[in-house]
Amino acid sequence: MQNNLNALPRIELERPSRRGLVGLRLVGLVVALSAVGGAAWAWEQGYRPTWLDRRQEVSFHLAEVDRGDIVQYVVEFGTIESAADGVVRCQVEALVGMVGGTNSSGSGGSGGRGGSTSGSQSRAAQVSTPAPAVKKSTGSASAKSATGSASKSGSGSASASTPVVSTSGKPTIRSFSYVVTPYSPLKRTASASSATTSSSSGSRGGGGGGGMGDEKPGSTRIISILPEGTAVKKGDVVCELDSAAFRDELKAQQIRWLQAKSYVEQATSLLAVNQITLKEYREGILPQDIQLIRQYVQTCEIEQDRAMRNLEWSRGVTAKGLRTSSQLRADELSLQQSEFVLSEAKGMLERLEKYTGPKILKSLEAKLASILTDKLAQDASFALEAERLQRLEKNVAACTLRATRDGVVVYINQTNAWGRVESVIQEGTTVRQDQPIFQLPDPKRMRIKARINETKVAMLRNGQACSIRLDAFPDRLLSGRVTDVTAISSPVNGPFSDVRVYFALIAIEDAFDGIRPGLSAEVTFLYDRRSQVDRLPLAAVRDIGDDSFVAVLESQPAPDAKVPYRWQKVELGLSDSDFVEVLSGVREGEQVILDPFTLEAPQVEPTPSRIASTSP
Secondary structure (H helix, E strand, O other): OHHHHHOOOOOOOOOOOOHHHHHHHHHHHHHHHHHHHHHHHHHHOOOOOHHHHHHHHHHOOEEEOEEEEEEEEEEEEEEEEEOOOOEEEOOOOOOOOOOOOOOOOOOOOOOOOOOOHHHHHHHHOOOOOOOOOEEOOOOOOOOOOOOOOOOOOOOOEEOOOOOOEOOOOOEOOHHHHOOOOOOOOOOOOOOOOOOOOOHHHHOOOOOOOOOOOOOOOOEEEEEEEOOOOOEEOOOOEEEEEOOHHHHHHHHHHHHHHHHHHHHHHHHHHHHHHHHHHHHHHHHHHHHHHHHHHHHHHHHHHHHHHHHHHHHHHHHHHHHOOOOOHHHHHHHHHHHHHHHHHHHHHHHHHHHHHHHHHHHHHHHHHHHHHHHHHHHHHHHHHHHHHHHHHHHHHHHHHHOEEEOOOOEEOEEOOEEOOOOOEEEOOOOOOEEEOOOEEEEOOOOOOEEEEEEEEOOOHHHOOOOOEEEEEEOOOOOOEEEEEEEEEOOOOEEOOOOOOOOEEEEEEEEEOOOOOOOOOOOEEEEEEEEEEEEEEEEEEHHHOEEEOOEEEEEEEOOOOOOOOOOOEEEEEEEEEEEOOOEEEEEEOOOOOOEEEOOHHHOOOOOOOOOOOHHHHHOO
8 A cells, every 4th residue: 555655646835925025024124223213303493292202300419508608628648747847967077088198208307207396496597697607718819928018908706796897907797697597498399188097997887087998988987976866965875977087087087186276386487586686687687797898998998098198109219229129029018908908898888789799688578578478378287187186086976876855766778769768767877968867856846847738739828727637536626737838840650740749837726645646647628618508419510612501490481491401601619529619590599400420511601712703
């Protein structure tokens, strides 16, 4: 039977056509597009279904215009510090090298090394006085006597003490044997800047003076300091700095000071002696020598006149045969000798008045000027040595730091611009000149140093009241007042930062004993205040250009109104973090929408430009 069924022929039927279904789909698409277009046109025409209007009414967040206070303030943070100047700094100065110094060898012959007193005494002996027992022939070249004739020749022994007359009648002129010794400075050259402190003493710690080893100039180490928080009285020793190198340098400087003082005393004595010597020669020796030579010239003229008359008499007697020719020749020689002596006497007078006297005066004056110059140099050197001695004594005293008043010791650690501690005050720390080490804060005179952003610095002024809350005492509200605002800004994160801050100093008016430097504080500055004014929330204001608008809810909207609110232009005043003062536009009791940015923007009439308004 099954085989018979398989043998029957298969009948194939045609599929139905899908043309009718495509037409239906096209008709449905046209209807849908027409419905959407109609709905869009109705929406543009302002048509809103009733159910949608009710939904919008209940979705608005409203706020009421009320009356109240508006307080504008600035909140910043700062750190407490002492308002009184109780900071104690390192006053150890930087002393590099030596001022002046001693000579390595003395200038005196017997002074030896160091320019000792004996050498100075030998130098002091070189005063400008006439050299005693100096032999200097002032007579004629011939000193031997002939037959029994009177010889005018002879050697005059030059005595430097008193004027004498030789046996031949020729005076001894002290000016011709006067010797002006050149002046040698007490200290020829100042030694190079050197330090007497050994390297071993310099490496013990102190810095600043010579021989300080590897220490930096003007630096020293803390060898002892009281623990932080210790209560001290005025005058108590708080910190000790290493003064070993300064004490060694002070001993060497005292020696140099004494040497410089002795040089000044010697120069003063030499100056006085040579002033007397110059006056003695100008007013005593030189006039006396001139007078002696003039008297000698007169004597020579008398001798010449006598020899001339004697020769005339001898010639007359010889002509009569009463005298021999040899006697006449002797008288002629005597006249020639007298003429020669007279000429020599006149030459001595001219030499003394024109040459020797002025030369000796100039030499004495030049020597006196050299001594005066040397004295001025010694005075300046002594002043430098004295100044350095005072500085060293001051540095030794500055190594002991005492409390300037009663208080509690608080260390001043060094921080960088990022607030990171770079130098911690403790024993063994190296401190530099003018570095603050500790302070003694007065609990009754504390202040806050607050950082003010550059956008808020214009809102601060001196005398402005503020409230203070300390992180350590959050339940205690303090009052303060601004005392100063810096005029120059500082970068926040280093010199290349774009953010700038200013610093304000706030005096705490009701400080108490629990306040300590370094505590963090929150400062609220009162900038302005309005009492009982119309105000509305800041969230209800929408700014468009230079104008401000609020969406005022209509209590009874018109039947043809598209929305149940109206945009109202308002004039605003002072604002704080929540509210803004309303000067005009809305009244107390009106309700405004808090989310105006979700609404359609108000239509603002464009303001005519100045050019358009002035055109014809």
